[in-house]
Amino acid sequence: METIINNFLNEVASRNRNQPEFMQAVSEVVETVVPYIVSQKIYYGQNILLRMVEPERVISFRVAWIDETGEIRVNRGYRVEMNSAIGPYKGGLRFHPNVNLSVLKFLAFEQIFKNALTTLPMGAGKGGSDFDPKGKSDIDVMRFCQSFMTELARHIGPNRDIPAGDIGVGSREIGYMFGQYKRLRNEFTGVLTGKGLTWGGSLIRSEATGYGVVYFIENMLQHVGQTIEGKTVVVSGSGNVAQYAAEKAITMGGKVLTMSDSSGFIHDQDGINQEKLNYIMDLKNNQRGRIRQYIEQYPKASYHEGQTPWKIPCQIAIPCATQNELLEKDALHLIKNQCLAVGEGANMPSDHGAIHQFLNSKILFAPGKASNAGGVAVSGLEMAQNSLRFSWSREEVNERLKVIMNDIHQSCFVYGQEDQGINYVKGANIAGFVKVADAMLAQGVV
Protein backbone atom coordinates (compact mmCIF):
# COMPACT_ATOMS: atom_id res chain seq x y z
CA MET A 1 0.00 0.00 0.00
CA GLU A 2 2.81 2.39 0.96
CA THR A 3 4.39 1.90 -2.49
CA ILE A 4 1.13 2.63 -4.30
CA ILE A 5 0.64 5.80 -2.25
CA ASN A 6 4.24 6.97 -2.74
CA ASN A 7 4.15 6.32 -6.50
CA PHE A 8 0.94 8.30 -6.78
CA LEU A 9 2.30 11.22 -4.74
CA ASN A 10 5.54 11.25 -6.74
CA GLU A 11 3.60 11.47 -9.97
CA VAL A 12 1.47 14.35 -8.67
CA ALA A 13 4.52 16.11 -7.20
CA SER A 14 6.43 15.93 -10.47
CA ARG A 15 3.62 17.83 -12.18
CA ASN A 16 3.18 20.36 -9.36
CA ARG A 17 6.64 21.47 -8.37
CA ASN A 18 6.94 24.20 -5.71
CA GLN A 19 3.34 23.76 -4.55
CA PRO A 20 3.80 22.63 -0.93
CA GLU A 21 0.30 23.52 0.34
CA PHE A 22 -1.34 21.72 -2.58
CA MET A 23 0.82 18.60 -2.04
CA GLN A 24 0.00 18.69 1.70
CA ALA A 25 -3.74 18.67 1.01
CA VAL A 26 -3.37 15.91 -1.59
CA SER A 27 -1.26 13.70 0.72
CA GLU A 28 -3.84 13.94 3.49
CA VAL A 29 -6.57 12.73 1.16
CA VAL A 30 -4.45 10.09 -0.56
CA GLU A 31 -3.44 8.41 2.72
CA THR A 32 -7.05 7.49 3.48
CA VAL A 33 -8.67 7.32 0.04
CA VAL A 34 -6.13 5.16 -1.84
CA PRO A 35 -6.55 2.14 0.50
CA TYR A 36 -10.32 2.50 0.00
CA ILE A 37 -10.03 2.68 -3.80
CA VAL A 38 -7.84 -0.41 -3.84
CA SER A 39 -10.52 -2.28 -1.88
CA GLN A 40 -13.37 -1.27 -4.23
CA LYS A 41 -13.65 -2.89 -7.65
CA ILE A 42 -15.69 -0.06 -9.23
CA TYR A 43 -13.06 2.62 -8.49
CA TYR A 44 -9.83 0.66 -8.86
CA GLY A 45 -8.04 1.14 -12.19
CA GLN A 46 -10.09 4.20 -13.20
CA ASN A 47 -7.45 6.80 -12.24
CA ILE A 48 -10.21 8.82 -10.61
CA LEU A 49 -7.98 10.42 -7.98
CA LEU A 50 -5.43 11.32 -10.65
CA ARG A 51 -8.21 13.11 -12.51
CA MET A 52 -9.43 14.83 -9.31
CA VAL A 53 -6.04 16.36 -8.49
CA GLU A 54 -5.86 18.02 -11.91
CA PRO A 55 -7.97 21.23 -12.04
CA GLU A 56 -10.43 21.30 -14.93
CA ARG A 57 -9.25 24.84 -15.66
CA VAL A 58 -6.88 27.41 -14.08
CA ILE A 59 -7.30 31.07 -14.94
CA SER A 60 -4.61 33.62 -14.06
CA PHE A 61 -4.86 37.28 -14.97
CA ARG A 62 -3.40 40.76 -14.50
CA VAL A 63 -5.32 43.15 -12.27
CA ALA A 64 -4.13 46.70 -12.97
CA TRP A 65 -5.76 49.55 -11.04
CA ILE A 66 -5.06 53.15 -10.05
CA ASP A 67 -4.91 53.86 -6.31
CA GLU A 68 -6.23 57.03 -4.69
CA THR A 69 -2.84 58.74 -4.89
CA GLY A 70 -2.86 58.21 -8.66
CA GLU A 71 -0.25 55.41 -8.64
CA ILE A 72 -0.75 52.47 -11.00
CA ARG A 73 -0.80 49.15 -9.12
CA VAL A 74 -0.57 45.63 -10.48
CA ASN A 75 -1.82 42.48 -8.73
CA ARG A 76 -2.36 38.93 -9.90
CA GLY A 77 -5.85 37.41 -9.99
CA TYR A 78 -6.80 33.72 -10.18
CA ARG A 79 -9.72 31.34 -10.44
CA VAL A 80 -9.10 27.62 -10.10
CA GLU A 81 -12.08 25.72 -11.56
CA MET A 82 -11.35 22.40 -9.93
CA ASN A 83 -14.23 19.98 -10.42
CA SER A 84 -17.74 20.25 -11.87
CA ALA A 85 -18.87 16.61 -11.56
CA ILE A 86 -21.72 17.29 -9.13
CA GLY A 87 -22.55 20.94 -9.84
CA PRO A 88 -21.22 24.33 -10.99
CA TYR A 89 -17.84 25.43 -9.61
CA LYS A 90 -18.35 26.85 -6.11
CA GLY A 91 -15.94 28.30 -3.58
CA GLY A 92 -14.55 31.48 -2.12
CA LEU A 93 -12.18 34.24 -3.18
CA ARG A 94 -9.20 35.05 -0.95
CA PHE A 95 -7.40 38.41 -0.95
CA HIS A 96 -4.13 38.07 0.97
CA PRO A 97 -0.49 38.82 0.11
CA ASN A 98 0.45 35.13 0.46
CA VAL A 99 -2.07 33.97 -2.17
CA ASN A 100 -0.45 31.93 -4.93
CA LEU A 101 -1.38 28.96 -7.10
CA SER A 102 -0.31 26.40 -4.49
CA VAL A 103 -2.56 27.94 -1.83
CA LEU A 104 -5.56 28.27 -4.16
CA LYS A 105 -5.16 24.74 -5.51
CA PHE A 106 -5.06 23.28 -2.00
CA LEU A 107 -8.23 25.21 -1.17
CA ALA A 108 -9.96 24.20 -4.41
CA PHE A 109 -8.98 20.55 -3.89
CA GLU A 110 -10.39 20.48 -0.34
CA GLN A 111 -13.52 22.19 -1.64
CA ILE A 112 -14.31 19.14 -3.84
CA PHE A 113 -14.80 16.93 -0.80
CA LYS A 114 -16.35 19.63 1.41
CA ASN A 115 -19.00 20.59 -1.12
CA ALA A 116 -19.86 16.94 -1.75
CA LEU A 117 -20.32 16.44 2.01
CA THR A 118 -22.89 19.26 2.25
CA THR A 119 -25.35 17.05 0.29
CA LEU A 120 -25.99 20.03 -2.05
CA PRO A 121 -25.20 19.98 -5.82
CA MET A 122 -22.02 22.08 -5.87
CA GLY A 123 -18.76 21.48 -7.73
CA ALA A 124 -15.53 23.05 -6.51
CA GLY A 125 -13.49 26.18 -7.21
CA LYS A 126 -11.40 28.78 -5.44
CA GLY A 127 -9.85 32.06 -6.47
CA GLY A 128 -8.44 35.31 -5.28
CA SER A 129 -5.51 37.64 -5.48
CA ASP A 130 -2.29 38.66 -3.77
CA PHE A 131 -3.98 42.04 -3.12
CA ASP A 132 -3.87 43.01 0.59
CA PRO A 133 -7.02 44.88 1.69
CA LYS A 134 -5.50 45.50 5.15
CA GLY A 135 -4.93 49.21 5.73
CA LYS A 136 -6.39 50.19 2.33
CA SER A 137 -9.08 52.84 2.01
CA ASP A 138 -12.60 51.93 0.88
CA ILE A 139 -11.91 53.71 -2.42
CA ASP A 140 -8.79 51.61 -3.10
CA VAL A 141 -10.63 48.40 -2.20
CA MET A 142 -13.49 49.35 -4.53
CA ARG A 143 -11.16 50.17 -7.42
CA PHE A 144 -9.29 46.91 -6.99
CA CYS A 145 -12.51 44.87 -6.77
CA GLN A 146 -13.90 46.52 -9.92
CA SER A 147 -10.75 45.80 -11.90
CA PHE A 148 -10.58 42.22 -10.58
CA MET A 149 -14.22 41.57 -11.51
CA THR A 150 -13.84 43.13 -14.97
CA GLU A 151 -11.74 40.10 -15.95
CA LEU A 152 -13.32 37.48 -13.65
CA ALA A 153 -16.83 38.26 -14.97
CA ARG A 154 -16.20 36.49 -18.27
CA HIS A 155 -15.43 33.21 -16.47
CA ILE A 156 -18.24 33.04 -13.89
CA GLY A 157 -22.04 32.92 -13.87
CA PRO A 158 -24.91 31.62 -11.73
CA ASN A 159 -24.90 28.26 -13.57
CA ARG A 160 -21.16 28.11 -14.22
CA ASP A 161 -19.05 29.30 -11.32
CA ILE A 162 -20.29 31.06 -8.17
CA PRO A 163 -17.58 32.70 -6.02
CA ALA A 164 -18.01 33.86 -2.39
CA GLY A 165 -15.87 35.27 0.43
CA ASP A 166 -12.83 33.89 2.23
CA ILE A 167 -9.86 35.57 3.98
CA GLY A 168 -9.86 39.29 3.15
CA VAL A 169 -13.15 39.07 1.26
CA GLY A 170 -16.19 40.01 3.35
CA SER A 171 -19.45 41.81 2.71
CA ARG A 172 -17.71 45.02 1.54
CA GLU A 173 -15.68 43.26 -1.16
CA ILE A 174 -18.60 41.04 -2.26
CA GLY A 175 -20.69 44.21 -2.65
CA TYR A 176 -18.16 45.98 -4.86
CA MET A 177 -17.63 42.85 -7.00
CA PHE A 178 -21.36 42.19 -7.35
CA GLY A 179 -21.96 45.81 -8.40
CA GLN A 180 -19.33 45.56 -11.12
CA TYR A 181 -20.58 42.18 -12.40
CA LYS A 182 -24.14 43.51 -12.63
CA ARG A 183 -22.96 46.57 -14.49
CA LEU A 184 -20.96 44.52 -17.00
CA ARG A 185 -23.71 41.96 -17.65
CA ASN A 186 -26.78 44.13 -17.11
CA GLU A 187 -28.25 41.18 -15.20
CA PHE A 188 -29.23 40.76 -11.54
CA THR A 189 -28.35 37.13 -10.75
CA GLY A 190 -27.06 35.06 -7.85
CA VAL A 191 -23.53 34.97 -9.30
CA LEU A 192 -21.86 35.55 -5.92
CA THR A 193 -22.91 34.36 -2.46
CA GLY A 194 -22.48 36.25 0.78
CA LYS A 195 -24.51 39.14 -0.66
CA GLY A 196 -26.18 41.77 1.55
CA LEU A 197 -29.59 40.91 2.94
CA THR A 198 -31.40 43.59 0.89
CA TRP A 199 -29.90 42.44 -2.43
CA GLY A 200 -30.21 38.67 -2.57
CA GLY A 201 -28.17 37.52 0.42
CA SER A 202 -29.29 34.77 2.79
CA LEU A 203 -29.92 35.15 6.49
CA ILE A 204 -27.35 33.18 8.53
CA ARG A 205 -24.71 33.18 5.73
CA SER A 206 -22.38 35.44 7.76
CA GLU A 207 -22.82 33.23 10.81
CA ALA A 208 -22.86 29.87 8.99
CA THR A 209 -19.23 28.73 9.05
CA GLY A 210 -18.68 29.59 12.71
CA TYR A 211 -22.06 28.27 13.87
CA GLY A 212 -21.59 25.14 11.76
CA VAL A 213 -18.23 24.26 13.29
CA VAL A 214 -19.70 24.50 16.78
CA TYR A 215 -22.72 22.36 15.77
CA PHE A 216 -20.25 19.79 14.44
CA ILE A 217 -18.21 19.82 17.67
CA GLU A 218 -21.43 19.39 19.68
CA ASN A 219 -22.28 16.38 17.50
CA MET A 220 -18.87 14.80 18.16
CA LEU A 221 -19.15 15.46 21.90
CA GLN A 222 -22.70 14.09 22.12
CA HIS A 223 -21.47 10.92 20.51
CA VAL A 224 -19.21 10.37 23.56
CA GLY A 225 -21.86 11.52 26.05
CA GLN A 226 -20.65 15.12 26.52
CA THR A 227 -21.71 18.66 25.55
CA ILE A 228 -20.08 22.09 25.10
CA GLU A 229 -21.87 23.45 28.17
CA GLY A 230 -19.39 24.51 30.86
CA LYS A 231 -16.28 23.70 28.80
CA THR A 232 -13.33 26.02 28.16
CA VAL A 233 -12.80 26.99 24.51
CA VAL A 234 -9.72 28.39 22.78
CA VAL A 235 -10.41 30.14 19.46
CA SER A 236 -7.80 31.49 17.03
CA GLY A 237 -8.51 34.24 14.51
CA SER A 238 -10.94 37.13 14.94
CA GLY A 239 -12.43 37.32 11.46
CA ASN A 240 -15.74 36.05 10.13
CA VAL A 241 -15.36 32.39 11.12
CA ALA A 242 -13.78 33.04 14.54
CA GLN A 243 -16.39 35.64 15.54
CA TYR A 244 -19.37 33.38 14.95
CA ALA A 245 -17.67 30.24 16.29
CA ALA A 246 -17.09 32.21 19.51
CA GLU A 247 -20.68 33.51 19.50
CA LYS A 248 -22.22 30.04 19.15
CA ALA A 249 -19.83 28.53 21.72
CA ILE A 250 -20.86 31.26 24.19
CA THR A 251 -24.58 30.71 23.51
CA MET A 252 -24.16 26.98 24.10
CA GLY A 253 -22.57 27.61 27.51
CA GLY A 254 -18.88 27.39 26.61
CA LYS A 255 -16.26 29.71 28.15
CA VAL A 256 -14.24 31.31 25.33
CA LEU A 257 -10.77 32.24 26.59
CA THR A 258 -8.87 33.52 23.55
CA MET A 259 -9.06 35.14 20.10
CA SER A 260 -6.21 36.23 17.85
CA ASP A 261 -5.05 37.89 14.65
CA SER A 262 -1.81 37.59 12.68
CA SER A 263 -0.03 39.80 15.27
CA GLY A 264 -0.83 37.84 18.45
CA PHE A 265 -3.59 36.59 20.77
CA ILE A 266 -5.61 37.91 23.71
CA HIS A 267 -6.37 35.76 26.76
CA ASP A 268 -9.35 36.63 28.95
CA GLN A 269 -9.47 34.31 31.97
CA ASP A 270 -12.97 35.52 32.88
CA GLY A 271 -14.20 34.44 29.46
CA ILE A 272 -15.22 36.51 26.44
CA ASN A 273 -18.96 37.04 26.88
CA GLN A 274 -21.38 38.36 24.24
CA GLU A 275 -20.78 42.00 25.25
CA LYS A 276 -17.01 41.61 24.90
CA LEU A 277 -17.49 39.76 21.61
CA ASN A 278 -19.62 42.65 20.33
CA TYR A 279 -16.66 44.91 21.09
CA ILE A 280 -14.37 42.61 19.04
CA MET A 281 -16.89 42.50 16.16
CA ASP A 282 -17.09 46.29 16.03
CA LEU A 283 -13.29 46.59 16.34
CA LYS A 284 -12.67 44.14 13.48
CA ASN A 285 -15.64 44.72 11.15
CA ASN A 286 -16.11 48.50 11.44
CA GLN A 287 -12.93 50.03 12.82
CA ARG A 288 -10.69 47.43 11.11
CA GLY A 289 -8.48 47.47 14.24
CA ARG A 290 -6.08 44.97 15.85
CA ILE A 291 -6.93 42.38 18.51
CA ARG A 292 -4.35 43.89 20.90
CA GLN A 293 -6.77 46.83 21.41
CA TYR A 294 -8.98 44.44 23.44
CA ILE A 295 -6.79 44.90 26.53
CA GLU A 296 -7.27 48.69 26.40
CA GLN A 297 -11.00 48.04 26.82
CA TYR A 298 -10.68 45.02 29.14
CA PRO A 299 -7.42 45.51 31.11
CA LYS A 300 -7.80 42.27 33.12
CA ALA A 301 -7.07 40.33 29.92
CA SER A 302 -3.54 39.82 28.56
CA TYR A 303 -2.07 40.20 25.06
CA HIS A 304 0.66 37.91 23.69
CA GLU A 305 2.45 39.47 20.73
CA GLY A 306 3.64 37.10 17.99
CA GLN A 307 2.14 33.99 19.63
CA THR A 308 -0.67 31.53 18.93
CA PRO A 309 -3.07 30.47 21.73
CA TRP A 310 -2.50 26.69 21.79
CA LYS A 311 -0.57 26.63 25.10
CA ILE A 312 -3.61 27.92 26.98
CA PRO A 313 -5.25 24.89 28.67
CA CYS A 314 -8.70 24.21 27.20
CA GLN A 315 -11.20 21.41 26.60
CA ILE A 316 -12.14 22.53 23.10
CA ALA A 317 -9.89 24.15 20.46
CA ILE A 318 -11.25 25.87 17.35
CA PRO A 319 -8.57 27.10 14.91
CA CYS A 320 -10.25 29.73 12.70
CA ALA A 321 -7.42 31.78 11.15
CA THR A 322 -5.40 30.15 8.35
CA GLN A 323 -3.49 27.13 7.04
CA ASN A 324 -0.72 25.59 9.15
CA GLU A 325 -1.43 27.74 12.19
CA LEU A 326 -1.48 24.70 14.53
CA LEU A 327 1.76 22.69 14.38
CA GLU A 328 2.76 19.36 15.87
CA LYS A 329 4.25 21.02 18.96
CA ASP A 330 0.95 22.87 19.50
CA ALA A 331 -0.98 19.61 19.20
CA LEU A 332 1.26 18.12 21.91
CA HIS A 333 0.40 21.04 24.24
CA LEU A 334 -3.32 20.54 23.63
CA ILE A 335 -3.04 16.79 24.26
CA LYS A 336 -0.97 17.31 27.43
CA ASN A 337 -3.57 19.79 28.70
CA GLN A 338 -6.31 17.17 28.17
CA CYS A 339 -8.16 18.90 25.37
CA LEU A 340 -11.21 16.81 24.38
CA ALA A 341 -12.08 18.09 20.91
CA VAL A 342 -10.54 20.07 18.05
CA GLY A 343 -12.86 21.40 15.32
CA GLU A 344 -11.20 23.10 12.37
CA GLY A 345 -12.95 26.34 11.37
CA ALA A 346 -10.15 27.33 9.00
CA ASN A 347 -9.01 25.30 5.98
CA MET A 348 -6.06 23.00 6.79
CA PRO A 349 -5.08 24.88 10.00
CA SER A 350 -3.41 21.76 11.46
CA ASP A 351 -0.22 20.59 9.81
CA HIS A 352 0.49 16.95 8.99
CA GLY A 353 2.30 16.28 12.30
CA ALA A 354 -0.51 17.83 14.35
CA ILE A 355 -3.18 15.74 12.63
CA HIS A 356 -1.27 12.54 13.30
CA GLN A 357 -0.82 13.47 16.97
CA PHE A 358 -4.57 14.06 17.25
CA LEU A 359 -5.42 10.80 15.52
CA ASN A 360 -3.04 8.85 17.76
CA SER A 361 -4.46 10.42 20.91
CA LYS A 362 -8.05 10.18 22.15
CA ILE A 363 -8.92 13.70 21.00
CA LEU A 364 -12.00 14.09 18.81
CA PHE A 365 -10.60 15.74 15.69
CA ALA A 366 -12.80 17.24 12.96
CA PRO A 367 -11.01 18.19 9.71
CA GLY A 368 -12.06 21.49 8.13
CA LYS A 369 -13.60 19.91 5.06
CA ALA A 370 -16.25 18.42 7.36
CA SER A 371 -16.50 20.92 10.22
CA ASN A 372 -16.30 24.22 8.28
CA ALA A 373 -18.67 23.12 5.50
CA GLY A 374 -21.54 25.13 7.03
CA GLY A 375 -20.40 28.28 5.19
CA VAL A 376 -20.53 26.85 1.70
CA ALA A 377 -23.67 24.91 2.65
CA VAL A 378 -25.54 28.13 3.41
CA SER A 379 -24.05 29.58 0.21
CA GLY A 380 -25.81 26.66 -1.52
CA LEU A 381 -29.01 27.65 0.30
CA GLU A 382 -28.48 31.26 -0.86
CA MET A 383 -28.26 29.98 -4.46
CA ALA A 384 -31.47 28.00 -3.96
CA GLN A 385 -33.27 31.08 -2.57
CA ASN A 386 -31.99 33.22 -5.48
CA SER A 387 -33.34 30.67 -7.98
CA LEU A 388 -36.69 30.60 -6.19
CA ARG A 389 -36.66 34.45 -5.97
CA PHE A 390 -37.58 34.02 -2.34
CA SER A 391 -35.95 34.26 1.08
CA TRP A 392 -36.27 31.91 3.99
CA SER A 393 -36.43 33.04 7.63
CA ARG A 394 -33.48 32.97 10.01
CA GLU A 395 -34.99 29.96 11.81
CA GLU A 396 -35.53 28.05 8.56
CA VAL A 397 -31.94 28.56 7.33
CA ASN A 398 -30.47 27.81 10.77
CA GLU A 399 -32.51 24.59 11.00
CA ARG A 400 -31.31 23.50 7.54
CA LEU A 401 -27.72 24.29 8.56
CA LYS A 402 -28.08 22.10 11.68
CA VAL A 403 -29.51 19.24 9.62
CA ILE A 404 -26.65 19.51 7.10
CA MET A 405 -23.96 19.52 9.83
CA ASN A 406 -25.70 16.49 11.37
CA ASP A 407 -25.70 14.70 8.01
CA ILE A 408 -21.98 15.43 7.54
CA HIS A 409 -21.30 13.99 10.98
CA GLN A 410 -23.33 10.92 10.01
CA SER A 411 -21.36 10.48 6.74
CA CYS A 412 -18.08 10.63 8.67
CA PHE A 413 -19.55 8.08 11.06
CA VAL A 414 -20.44 5.68 8.22
CA TYR A 415 -17.09 5.88 6.40
CA GLY A 416 -14.75 6.58 9.32
CA GLN A 417 -15.38 3.59 11.61
CA GLU A 418 -12.22 2.15 13.16
CA ASP A 419 -11.64 -0.19 16.10
CA GLN A 420 -10.71 2.75 18.38
CA GLY A 421 -13.70 4.93 17.38
CA ILE A 422 -14.50 7.27 14.50
CA ASN A 423 -11.66 8.62 12.37
CA TYR A 424 -13.26 11.82 11.06
CA VAL A 425 -10.39 12.47 8.62
CA LYS A 426 -10.90 9.14 6.92
CA GLY A 427 -14.70 9.45 7.11
CA ALA A 428 -14.81 12.92 5.50
CA ASN A 429 -12.33 12.05 2.76
CA ILE A 430 -14.00 8.79 1.72
CA ALA A 431 -17.59 10.08 1.97
CA GLY A 432 -16.71 13.11 -0.18
CA PHE A 433 -14.74 10.98 -2.63
CA VAL A 434 -17.52 8.43 -3.17
CA LYS A 435 -20.10 11.04 -4.18
CA VAL A 436 -17.83 12.82 -6.67
CA ALA A 437 -16.26 9.61 -8.00
CA ASP A 438 -19.67 8.08 -8.74
CA ALA A 439 -20.65 11.20 -10.71
CA MET A 440 -17.34 11.18 -12.61
CA LEU A 441 -17.71 7.50 -13.49
CA ALA A 442 -21.25 8.08 -14.77
CA GLN A 443 -20.14 11.03 -16.93
CA GLY A 444 -17.32 9.17 -18.71
CA VAL A 445 -13.70 10.20 -19.25
CA VAL A 446 -13.89 14.00 -19.55
Ligand code: NDP
Ligand atom coordinates in the same frame (compact mmCIF):
# COMPACT_ATOMS: atom_id res chain seq x y z
P1 NDP B 1 -11.23 36.77 7.69
O1 NDP B 1 -10.43 37.52 6.70
O2 NDP B 1 -12.54 37.28 8.13
O3 NDP B 1 -10.37 36.52 9.02
C1 NDP B 1 -9.13 35.88 8.94
C2 NDP B 1 -8.53 35.82 10.34
O4 NDP B 1 -7.37 34.99 10.32
C3 NDP B 1 -8.06 37.17 10.85
O5 NDP B 1 -8.14 37.20 12.25
C4 NDP B 1 -6.61 37.19 10.37
O6 NDP B 1 -5.77 38.09 11.09
C5 NDP B 1 -6.20 35.76 10.59
N1 NDP B 1 -5.15 35.40 9.64
C6 NDP B 1 -5.20 35.47 8.30
N2 NDP B 1 -4.04 35.10 7.75
C7 NDP B 1 -3.23 34.80 8.78
C8 NDP B 1 -1.90 34.35 8.86
N3 NDP B 1 -1.15 34.17 7.76
N4 NDP B 1 -1.39 34.10 10.09
C9 NDP B 1 -2.15 34.30 11.21
N5 NDP B 1 -3.41 34.75 11.19
C10 NDP B 1 -3.95 34.98 10.00
O7 NDP B 1 -11.37 35.29 7.08
P2 NDP B 1 -12.39 34.13 7.47
O8 NDP B 1 -12.74 34.19 8.91
O9 NDP B 1 -13.47 34.13 6.45
O10 NDP B 1 -11.50 32.84 7.18
C11 NDP B 1 -10.74 32.19 8.20
C12 NDP B 1 -10.43 30.77 7.78
O11 NDP B 1 -11.67 30.05 7.60
C13 NDP B 1 -9.69 30.60 6.44
O12 NDP B 1 -8.87 29.45 6.51
C14 NDP B 1 -10.82 30.34 5.44
O13 NDP B 1 -10.37 29.65 4.30
C15 NDP B 1 -11.73 29.46 6.29
N6 NDP B 1 -13.12 29.37 5.87
C16 NDP B 1 -13.89 30.48 5.70
C17 NDP B 1 -15.22 30.36 5.34
C18 NDP B 1 -16.12 31.53 5.23
O14 NDP B 1 -17.32 31.31 5.01
N7 NDP B 1 -15.66 32.75 5.39
C19 NDP B 1 -15.81 29.03 5.08
C20 NDP B 1 -14.94 27.93 5.37
C21 NDP B 1 -13.64 28.11 5.73
P3 NDP B 1 -5.26 39.45 10.38
O15 NDP B 1 -6.47 40.34 10.36
O16 NDP B 1 -4.17 39.92 11.24
O17 NDP B 1 -4.80 39.08 9.01
Ligand code: 2IT
Ligand atom coordinates in the same frame (compact mmCIF):
# COMPACT_ATOMS: atom_id res chain seq x y z
O1 2IT C 1 -13.69 27.66 2.28
C1 2IT C 1 -14.91 27.83 2.07
O2 2IT C 1 -15.70 26.88 2.09
C2 2IT C 1 -15.40 29.20 1.86
N1 2IT C 1 -14.61 30.13 1.90
C3 2IT C 1 -16.85 29.44 1.54
C4 2IT C 1 -17.12 29.17 0.09
C5 2IT C 1 -18.50 29.54 -0.39
O3 2IT C 1 -18.71 29.38 -1.60
O4 2IT C 1 -19.35 29.95 0.39
